[in-house]
Amino acid sequence: MRGRVRVPGDKSISHRAVMLGALAVGETRVTGLLEGEDVMATAAAMQAMGASIDKVGEEWRIQGVGVGGLLQPAAALEMGNSGTSTRLLMGLVASHAITAAFTGDASLSRRPMGRVIEPLSRIGASFTPSPGGRLPLMMTGASVPVPIEYRLPVASAQVKSAVLLAGLNTAGITTVIEPVATRDHSERMLRGFGADLEVEEADDERVIRVRGEADLRPQAIEVPGDPSSAAFFIVAATLVEGSDLTIENVGLNPTRAGIVSVLREMGADIEELALRGVGGEPVADLRVRHSPLKGIEVDPAVAPSMIDEFPILFVAAALANGRTVTRGLDELRVKESDRLSVMAEALVAAGARVEETADGLIIDGTAGEPLSGTADNPIRTHLDHRIAMSMAIAGLVSRAGVEIDDTRPIATSFPAFTTLLEQATR
Ligand SMILES: O=C(O)C1=C[C@@H](OP(=O)(O)O)[C@@H](O)[C@H](O)C1
Numbered sequence: 393m394r395g396r397v398r399v400p401g402d403k404s405i406s407h408r409a410v411m412l413g414a415l416a417v418g419e420t421r422v423t424g425l426l427e428g429e430d431v432m433a434t435a436a437a438m439q440a441m442g443a444s445i446d447k448v449g450e451e452w453r454i455q456g457v458g459v460g461g462l463l464q465p466a467a468a469l470e471m472g473n474s475g476t477s478t479r480l481l482m483g484l485v486a487s488h489a490i491t492a493a494f495t496g497d498a499s500l501s502r503r504p505m506g507r508v509i510e511p512l513s514r515i516g517a518s519f520t521p522s523p524g525g526r527l528p529l530m531m532t533g534a535s536v537p538v539p540i541e542y543r544l545p546v547a548s549a550q551v552k553s554a555v556l557l558a559g560l561n562t563a564g565i566t567t568v569i570e571p572v573a574t575r576d577h578s579e580r581m582l583r584g585f586g587a588d589l590e591v592e593e594a595d596d597e598r599v600i601r602v603r604g605e606a607d608l609r610p611q612a613i614e615v616p617g618d619p620s621s622a623a624f625f626i627v628a629a630t631l632v633e634g635s636d637l638t639i640e641n642v643g644l645n646p647t648r649a650g651i652v653s654v655l656r657e658m659g660a661d662i663e664e665l666a667l668r669g670v671g672g673e674p675v676a677d678l679r680v681r682h683s684p685l686k687g688i689e690v691d692p693a694v695a696p697s698m699i700d701e702f703p704i705l706f707v708a709a710a711l712a713n714g715r716t717v718t719r720g721l722d723e724l725r726v727k728e729s730d731r732l733s734v735m736a737e738a739l740v741a742a743g744a745r746v747e748e749t750a751d752g753l754i755i756d757g758t759a760g761e762p763l764s765g766t767a768d769n770p771i772r773t774h775l776d777h778r779i780a781m782s783m784a785i786a787g788l789v790s791r792a793g794v795e796i797d798d799t800r801p802i803a804t805s806f807p808a809f810t811t812l813l814e815q816a817t818r
Pocket residue numbers: 403404405475476547548549550551553575699700723
């Protein structure tokens with residue numbers, strides 16, 4: 393793994409840029425937008441509700457409808473594989489007097505939506521979900537939405553954001569209390585668009601208040617690179633002998649950068665170059681050189697700051713010297729797949745030593761010895777882009793290589809993954 397690669401725009405920030413641009417009055421311009429399927433699902437939904445969204449050269453131009461101005465979509469909003477699109481858009485619809493149907497692929501249709509249905513019902517929205525609180529569902533937003541104070545029962549930036557976005561068109565102050573901090577891109581960007589939002593840190597909790605009937609001002613946004621996409625290259629360069637790879641433009645918001653600190657604790661050599669600010673977020677180029685890793689106990693408190701990076705961390709742990717123990721990861725069971733059992737099965741199939749517990753994995757690493765690989769028994773990726781990319785990286789450090797059953801889901805978050813991997817391994 394040598395040379396330089398530039399990771400695409402952050403998925404979380406891209407979703408929010410499209411949504412808030414579509415709610416501002418006037419034209420928002422976005423560069424570096426992730427053009428993955430998940431973000432395109434958000435863009436199509438905002439267009440279906442009245443925004444106009446076009447790409448001119450390298451720039452996305454969004455004409456917003458104004459808070460309160462969303463139109464009733466003529467057809468179901470197709471969310472594909474994207475939990476973020478679904479839950480955040482449900483928040484937006486909740487405080488507009490419109491009816492919308494949400495549909496998704498087989499993976500998304502298995503994921504729990506009760507966690508947003510519950511607070512959004514208190515605001516006044518009504519829902520007809522499929523059994524178990526799942527997609528497909530229909531919802532009708534409140535005509536007179538009620539401001540709520542909501543304490544998050546799960547550490548979820550999607551639930552937090554759904555309530556805050558509903559608060560934008562709700563008279564009065566909507567409050568979200570976070571016992572555990574999750575990614576704060578919504579808060580940062582809402583402020584950037586001129587919303588009246590305050591965050592108070594008290595007794596280890598974060599209290600976020602947003603004033604409703606907001607007027608959002610259009611912005612020029614540069615989306616930083618996605619640390620969740622960079623993580624595959626950080627781990628690959630760490631594991632593959634002889635590597636010296638620079639990954640450009642990596643967002644290092646502290647609520648996202650847990651993977652960097654955990655890998656460093658395991659012995660990774662990650663240097664931050666040209667630290668700068670991009671779009672209100674800290675960004676650096678990361679120079680990563682091969683280095684042996686040692687197993688550690690991962691502090692469950694870091695989980696929210698690297699929640700999507702556990703599949704690739706498990707690959708790193710499989711090659712480390714000694715035992716890595718992770719726990720407190722129940723949320724991984726409700727992502728695009730059950731990422732604990734799917735990664736355990738995949739890594740064992742590739743020759744790693746892994747034990748699955750109720751809320752984590754225990755992995756005994758090979759101390760750098762390559763995995764056997766899976767020559768003729770493709771890994772089942774269960775429509776999960778992060779399983780596919782993690783196991784592709786595992787293939788780089790295996791004797792026989794790793795074959796995966798389906799690469800298509802990679803396009804949901806990182807369409808250029810294979811091209812960049814080929815570029816770095818040439
Ligand atoms: O708010 C977001 O953009 C996201 C929040 C996380 O989900 P949860 O809120 O369900 O933890 C994360 O897994 C997802 O990839 C993106």
